[in-house]
Structure formats: structure tokens, C-alpha cells
Amino acid sequence: MQLEEVSKRFSSGIAVDRLSLDVGEGEFFALLGPSGCGKTTLLRMLAGLEAADHGRILLDGRDLALVPPHRRPINMMFQNYALFPHLNVENNVAFGLKQDEISSSEIASRVAHMLSLVRLQGYEKRKPHQLSGGERQRVALARSLAKRPRLLLLDEPLAALDKKLRNETQFELMNLQKQLGLTFIIVTHDQQEAMTMADRIGVMNHGRLIQVGPPSEIYEQPNSRWIADFIGDVNLIEAKVLAAEPGSLLVASSVAGELRAANARGCKPGETVWVALRPEKVRISRESPSARDANCVAGKVGNVGYLGEFSLYRVRLECGFEMKAMVPNIMRIAERAIKPDDSVWLSWSPDTPVVLTR
């Protein structure tokens, strides 16, 4: 699947802006972005439900521009599931197969296989309104998989499910994708969902792809402040480069003084950069850390957010800048040493933050 400079404009503004993307065979690709960033529009263009204003969409090298949606070897799982309310589960799943010239015995066996795949045997004769949200979602999945599409598009497929069911379904989806060897493109605004399931993530904003890469790369090596801030939590410290050596960087920040960081982007002295530091990579302690090379700042604990498996400490530095440190709750809460208003040291090794130039 290839997209070349695809654009789409609505009367309300531009939805997709000169977007290019390659998705490989058998890949699980996630489109992640805030609502209104154009990710659903992009998906609808792939399905043929919207026409692109510019650019080309190619599947196996064939331009899809003139192929109507009902002729594309692409199926979509709709956000609201779009199950046919007048048909029972069996006929919903069989709907796509009946459009092709397939014998009824073949249809029956494939429907049965699909329903066993999504574990809905015994539900054949039920109507959609007799199903729970999770069951409907599974019928929609079975229906979109029944035709064995080259490409399956999933538009916020798990948005209507509660958290526990969502987590289970994520792994079911991943298993199905591997089992059937299909290419999946999923649209989601839930970064955890994208991180868990996808081989690669494309982060979209204002109709453009800001960064494309594996989940770990998106998280550990964001290419801009926007990505660093959008994916997960981050401390962003603005600084000026003092000295640049190959591999290492010395920067001066107004809020945290001189800091050391790895120089991955070839920054030059005098340049303005941002040091992006994930809260879970910050150590917090009451004593001054001993390690020589560590970056280290002093501050006072503002408040402690208890998240169950983690605690999030907000630490106010002397200049008023607030930094976040995330610490796993290894001990039970009563035994922990650091409390609000304690004076603490925050430290991190130079190779943990990412230096961003934009």
C-alpha cells in the first residue's frame, strides 16, 4: 500500500495535506493523532468512501483512484460498527461474501469459521440489538474479515469498549492479524492502544504525518517537541548549546543550569535546543546523588500523584519551573520516604534525554 502526496480539502478546511506513506504487506500500522487531525478521512480515502483531491493511492502498484469502494480488496471496520440492524449475526457476516459469486455451502463454512475466530458460536440467529457492545464489535470484526481483504482498515475499533475488554481485545486483534497474515491499518487516538498493537505508528496532526516509526522509536526518539509532548509525559527544558563534541553536548538552561546530554542531531554551539526527558527516567532522592556525570537539580516536592503502579512527583525547582518524576511503587505507600514539601534532588544520566531542535 502506497500513498503519494495525498491531499483532501473540505469546506471546513484541509483534512489531509500532501501525505505520503508506505505500508508493507502483513504490517500492523497505527495512525495516531488528536481528534480532527484527518486520520479518519485518510482511512475513508483508502476505503474509497472519500475521493482524494490530489495524489495517488496505490495497492500492489495499482492506482485505486477509479476503483469504487465495492470493488476494492479492502474492508473496513467502522467506528460505530455499522451492523445491519435488520439482519442477524450470521447474515451480517455473510453479507460481503454474498456479493461475490461464492457457493452457499462455502459461505456457510466461512461464516462459521469467522464466528469461531471471534468466539461467537451460538449467536448466529441474534439480531444486533440483542448483543452487548463487545459482541457487536466482534461481529463487526468478523464481517470485515470474512472477505479476506488484502487490507483491513479499523476506525477506532475499540473506542466503545470498557478498559478491561479493550485490553483483551487488543491482544485478540494482534493474534488474528498474525494468524491470518493480513495487513491492518488502525486509526486511534489512544496512544497506549497504538503502542501495544502496532508494528509501526504514524503520528498525525493537521493532516500531516509528523513522525512514522516503531512504537519504541516514537517514544524514545521523538523528532519534535510536539511528538514528545503528545506521546506520553515529558519534561521539556529549553537550553542553549555551550559546547558540542561528537556524541556529547553541554547545554545551558535558565531553569536547571548546565546539563549534559547525548548529541544525536549534530547540534552546534549557540543553537537553541530543547532537552526532552521522560518522567520515568528521572531519579528522585533526598540526598545529593554521587555519580559524577549525572545531571542534577534541586527542588521541593509539590504534590504526589498516586497512580497505583506508579507515583508521579511534581517537583518545583528554585526558579519556579516544575519537573515531573515518575517512580514505580515498589514499596507500599506508608513506607515511602518522600512526601510533599520535602527538599529533593532530581538526577538523570546524560544519555537518557533527547535533544530536540524543533
Place this chain on the structure above:
Amino acid sequence: MKAFVPGARVAGTRVVMLVPFLWLVFFFLVPFLIVLKISLSQPAIAQPPYVPVLDLSGGWQALKAFADGLSPDNYSLIASDRLYAASYFKSLQIATVSTLLLLVLGLPLALGMARAPTGWQPMLFMLVALPFWTSFLIRIYAWINILQHDGLLNQFLIILRLVDEPPAWLASDTAVYIGMTYSYLPFMVLPLYATLEKMDETLIEAAADLGCPRWKAFWLVTLPLSLPGVIAGVLLCFIPIVGEFVIPDLLGSSHSMMIGQTLWTEFFLNKDWPVAASVAVALLILLLVPILFYQHMQTRNLSERS
């Protein structure tokens, strides 16, 4: 106080339910029983023009005499005289054809309305309902004007050279079909629009995505889902058309009469109230079948939605 509030609510609900119930008793059931009573009487040159007359002041004996005087003779007359059978048949034929025409015309209209930009829909809705603002009778007279020998339609056809000789439209079934279709179109379009407008557009997209071309999606998805609207529209048109009097009387031929015209003739020309009443009762029984079917569908829909 706590116990009083729910009790008051139940009583309130009962009062609210009583209003339509009483309405139906006084304005439907009682008049129907009167008509039924007249249909079992015999005509007489008297005031009122039938016997026996129910006299409630005469006591038990009078009531018994009254009951003995009733007979189903009028119904055997209706069953045996082919005039009535032909009349009923004509009504059913006109109603069936008109309803089909209405459906064929109304469905694309309603579909177009439902798919129109949201901002336009109230306007389109208004336009469909607009003819109701003019008197029904005036509109039918206008059709006489349009359909007559040198009327607008024939002038138009001659200008376009579609015909050499102006055809006669009036006093034919065609004119009745035109009049029926014109008059009842809003009753077909509005319920259809109401169901189609509620339909989820993504269902059509899902059908297309699953390999179904647009025309086929109409048959497989749109039509089955608009079935409640189709049934409502069909019954809203079919039932009143069967009993329609004005349109066939003004536009139709005098050779074959619809049941409404037959009833009118019995009542006003023959002054035979009992036969007229039995024609009306028989018509009601004839129409009860589709009405009961409609009610059955309604309750099924309601239970399915909840």
C-alpha cells in the same frame, strides 16, 4: 407524603389514559353502534326513515320489540347484488393501483429529501406539506381545469407535438389515479421521509465497503430498513383511498362507482339509510384487515426497539 406521590402519579397516568379512551367511546364506538343498528333496520317513509326505532322510554317490552325488528337482510342484499361487489372491487382496484403509484413516486422523493443537505430539509418538508394550505376541494377543481378537453395538459401536449388530437382525460380511471396520487402524496412521503431520515448513512457505506454496488445496497439495506415507513405510508394512503368519494366523483366516470359513491347514492338519492349503513359497516370490516395488520407491525416495531 412519600407514599402519596407515587400514588398520585399512577392516578394521573390513569386520567391521561382515560381521555383518549373516552374520546374513542363517544366519537367512534357510540356512532358506530348507531350505524350498526341502522344497518340492521328496514327503510320506511317516516322520520327517521327506517324502522324499528329504539325507544328507551318504553321499557323492557319496547326493547324486546326493537330487537325482534332487527334483521341482517341488508347484508344479504349487499352480498347478492353484484352492483355492490363491483363497487367494492373498483375501490380496491383504484386504491391498490394508486398506492403503488404513490409508493413509486414517494420513495425517490423521500429519499431525495432525506439525503438533501440538512439545511434544506425543513424547506423541502414545508414544500411537501404546502398543498394542505389550500382547500382540498379547490385543488381537485383545479385538476378538472388542467385535465379538461382544452385544459393545460392538452395544450401542453399539442405544443410539444406529442399528440395530434387532444385525448379525453376526465371521467376516466386515469384522471382518478392522477387525482389520488396528487392528493395523497404527502401522506406517503412524510412517513417515508421520517424513517429514511433516521437511517444511518454509514450502513450504506458499509454495504459498499463489503462489495455491494449502490443500486443493490438500496434493495438490501435501504428498503428493508425503511419498511416501517413504507407500511405506514401504504396504509395511510390505501385506507382513505378505498373510501374516497370526492376525487372519483369529480374526476372519474359515472359508469363504475367506487364504494364511497355507492354509499352516497344509497343515502342521498335512494334515501335508503339502512342499506347505506350496511355498506359502511361492510367497508369498515373490509378495512379492518389492513388496520389490524398495521397495528401488529407497530407493536412489533415498538417491542423490537425497546
